[in-house]
Amino acid sequence: MSEIAYQNKDVTLKFLTEALKHKSLGVYGLPHIRIRDAQPTNLPAIEANELRLDNLFILEDNSLALIDYESTFSMEDVVKYVNYVARILKRFCRENTEIPILHLIIIFSADIQSIRTEIYDFGCMKLCIEPAFLTDMDTEHIYNRLKAKINSGEILNDEELLEIIVLPLTVEGKKPKQELVKNTVELAKGIADENQMIQALAGIITFADKVIDKEYADYVKGAIMMTKVAQLIFDEGLEKGIEQGIEKGIDQGIERGRAVEAIRCIRIKMNKGYEAAVIADLLEQKVDYVEKVCSLIRANPKDTDAEIDQKCRG
Known part of the structure; x- marks a missing residue:
């Protein structure tokens, strides 16, 4: 795991x-x-x-x-x-x-x-x-x-x-x-x-x-995470799977789902007034990535978290 x-x-x-x-x-x-x-x-x-x-x-x-x-x-x-x-x-x-x-x-x-x-x-x-x-x-x-x-x-x-x-x-x-x-x-x-x-x-x-132990704790946390983003994960997995193979597609869907969930968390904390450096520390993420996400959210306030993620990848 x-x-x-x-x-x-x-x-x-x-x-x-x-x-x-x-x-x-x-x-x-x-x-x-x-x-x-x-x-x-x-x-x-x-x-x-x-x-x-x-x-x-x-x-x-x-x-x-x-x-x-x-x-x-x-x-x-x-x-x-x-x-x-x-x-x-x-x-x-x-x-x-x-x-x-x-x-x-x-x-x-x-x-x-x-x-x-x-x-x-x-x-x-x-x-x-x-x-x-x-x-x-x-x-x-x-x-x-x-x-x-x-x-x-x-x-x-x-x-x-x-x-x-x-x-x-x-x-x-x-x-x-x-x-x-x-x-x-x-x-x-x-x-x-x-x-x-x-x-x-x-x-x-x-x-x-x-x-x-940490491994079992991560297993349970993963079960929680998968439940809430399952639709996104398998939608992404299916789409990528058609082009690149089911296994690889699902892996990419999982990665995308986690990234979108990360952006949701960043958006929540940004709206509460936290600075990018503080958000990065709280979420254990790189400061430059959080700064990029915050900048994109401010510039595109109507974009969904998935759209912000797409812009990050673009």
Whole structure:
């Protein structure tokens, strides 16, 4: 499996956000948390071992929620979150915008039943954690209930969608989690509603990424990506295949589909006011390519993403 292109991460986050949007996290023991949207997270100097940038959400009361999960927890993790919060605050100061209320929500896997304290008082500052513990979730019962519903072709309700997203975290140990991730992914792939299926896959892969290998994570992200651009891919593949052979044509169609999806992501971030250099950093793309795409979008505002891609290739 070739390395999944950067835009798949953007697509994955988009569908995870859709899965959580306007829902209460009551199933995780946090009924007061309702997500409205994702918050862009172009934060500088994030170390590789720190919290991923995908987990900052806007709540319905306009506060922000930094959401992550842990299967181990120590003072090093506390320091990690202090640094992350500081960088979030720094960004708001840099943008000269009002600093919102920020919630720190940590979903603890079944490996952790409690933590020593939920409020860390350092004298000059306090760090307040809003924990969600998954130890009380009955993994086998939930899995069998969801399996029966999915196999019967029924759509999951809001709580069931949130259950399937965190199901792999309800067992102890890395290896059992890895096995349950794979079983849950296969279960989610059977959801009849395509959009809900993608939301479930996006949620599983985002919350369980610490316990699965990159190859499998890329496989799931690729499945998400292929679903949303399948029509474009096979249209391109068929057209090229007639002229150059089916296999080569499909490969070129896939490449074109990914490029068009990349341009969509660039357009979204450009419309939000991001500079080309920032977009390139966020999407892990070359600056000169992003600058070219942005220039073409400005010059041809009515062009579709596919038409912009054609101009890039021309």
